[in-house]
Amino acid sequence: MxxxxxxxxxxxxxxxxxxxxxxxxxxxxxxxxxxxxxxxxxxxxxxxxxxxxxxxxxxxxxxxxxxxxxxxxxxxxxxxxxxxxxxxxxxxxxxxxxxxxxxxxxxxxxxxxxxxxxxxxSGREQEFGTQFFLRSDGIELCPLRAPESLDERRASVGLVPIAVALDAVRRRCAPDHRSEDVAATCGLADAA
CATH class of the missing domain: 1.20.1050 (Glutathione S-transferase Yfyf (Class Pi); Chain A, domain 2)
Structure with a gap:
């Protein structure tokens, strides 16, 4: 494009x-x-x-x-x-x-x-695994529909596999990370 x-x-x-x-x-x-x-x-x-x-x-x-x-x-x-x-x-x-x-x-x-x-x-399960909770003990994926086919759905919209995304979010939300973009990947996050 x-x-x-x-x-x-x-x-x-x-x-x-x-x-x-x-x-x-x-x-x-x-x-x-x-x-x-x-x-x-x-x-x-x-x-x-x-x-x-x-x-x-x-x-x-x-x-x-x-x-x-x-x-x-x-x-x-x-x-x-x-x-x-x-x-x-x-x-x-x-x-x-x-x-x-x-x-x-x-x-x-x-x-x-x-x-x-x-x-x-809306209180429903997410489709693509892009939303996370920031908990005191780490990052947790918000409720998800059909986890067994998640990576296929992610690939269909151009997203990396969930394991790669989770690793990236954990690194960005680490206590010593200084980036202002941490907010984009923590809490109910918009990164993945």
């Missing part, structure tokens, strides 16, 4: 800035480095990001590769992943992202992550 200049670089910049700020807060939240006020500010930012993305979806459908470029589309996906407090919005975003994938305007693995996140947030 060849990506030209995005049609809306202004939207791309705003999506990227919002996703980066959210990632920084999430990394601190995972490490219990936020006080109560900062935790509230982080949750408020997630709500504001959801509201912003909702406006974009209403005006433009899914902000795909053609509209906001690769980095902007990734940022939109990350914001949708962290819209956990608005399940109806998350479901709608999943459907719009799926349509964008079908139109070759978004990445299939992004849809797989958002689909799993929406399933878990």
């Amino acid at each position: 060849t990506i030209a200049e995005p049609k809306r670089p202004d939207l791309a910049r705003e999506l990227i800035a919002r996703a980066q700020a959210s990632t920084a807060h999430r990394a601190k939240r995972v490490r219990n480095q936020l006080d109560a006020v900062q935790l509230g500010q982080s949750r408020h930012a997630d709500h504001a990001n959801t509201k912003f993305l909702r406006r974009i979806l209403a005006e433009h459908d899914w902000p795909g590769l053609r509209l906001v470029g690769t980095a902007g589309a990734r940022a939109a996906w990350r914001i949708a992943l962290h819209s956990d407090d608005d399940l109806c919005f998350q479901r709608a975003a999943t459907r719009l992202l799926e349509r964008a994938v079908q139109a070759d305007d978004a990445f299939l693995h992004h849809w797989a992550h958002l689909h799993d996140r929406t399933l878990i947030n």
Whole structure:
């Protein structure tokens, strides 16, 4: 998929800035480095990001590769992943992202992550093994449908085998890891 200049670089910049700020807060939240006020500010930012993305979806459908470029589309996906407090919005975003994938305007693995996140947030089992819990004793895969065929389903959407993904998540969530991206792979994670 060849990506030209995005049609809306202004939207791309705003999506990227919002996703980066959210990632920084999430990394601190995972490490219990936020006080109560900062935790509230982080949750408020997630709500504001959801509201912003909702406006974009209403005006433009899914902000795909053609509209906001690769980095902007990734940022939109990350914001949708962290819209956990608005399940109806998350479901709608999943459907719009799926349509964008079908139109070759978004990445299939992004849809797989958002689909799993929406399933878990709905109290159902995930399909592709992209969502994890961060426990005091380590990383645990969220409930999963048909674990015996997981790697086949993962391969069908361009994801690495689950053993490789789990190893990567464990390394990124190690206490000595300094990356701000730790939040993207811990808790109900969007990495795999």
